[in-house]
Amino acid sequence: MNLTIEHQAGVCIIHVEGDLDASSSITLDNAMQEAIQRQEKAIIVNCEKLNYISSAGLGVFMSHLSDLEEKNIFFALCSMNEKVKNVFDILGLGELIKHYPNQEVALQAAQ
């Protein structure tokens, strides 16, 4: 799995590429933690190139939700492919995590 971090319109965008599983989720966890510590005003995880996600990857998002809320940091996922979205939906995570079809819409929501 590869992560690329960019900033656009004051928003931290984490691009995730490859497989996010029990072996690689620690890398994303560190990136999320650092972004929260930097007090970013918004964090968007772009999943366009994310091929696979397991509960370990989704668990990273879950574990930071309270801190994100506490610090009033906007958080969302975007551009999930069908397979990734299917796993997200099976757990009903849409109830807790904002998600958008593409980065443009997610950026608009973050403003």
Next chain:
Amino acid sequence: MKYNISIKAEKKNLKKVRTFLENIFNQMQIPAIESNQLILVVDEILANLIIHSAKNDVQKDIDICLTENEGEITFEIYDYNSPFFDLTQHKNANLHELKKQKRKGGMGLTLVKNIMDEVEVYYEDNTNIWRLQKKIPYLLFKDKNK
């Protein structure tokens, strides 16, 4: 048809199993979403066994057996030299609780139970045998039209 793969209990081997299963499901022409779900359930069980049962003991072996019979996929996963895992004690994840507790874990088995038709654990000779079953409508349809 029957397929087997054995791995050492290391997280880096999760990808190896996923690729092995993906190739088989591609040959069976199982649609991408169903194929991903089947790969996911095995990945979840293996990750749990590597972290909680084997405790990252890389010498420990885990065997995975996949059978396809009349449109039904069955996985058997062998977790050797382990205390009995009582699946009946498992409660499905409460997302709001997990959020409150800032937990990273706790959703894997819920995913497995939501995806598969049957999930059972048998205990024999100090071994937990996980048996996961699911009917794949596409495979039944394919068999009927042979």
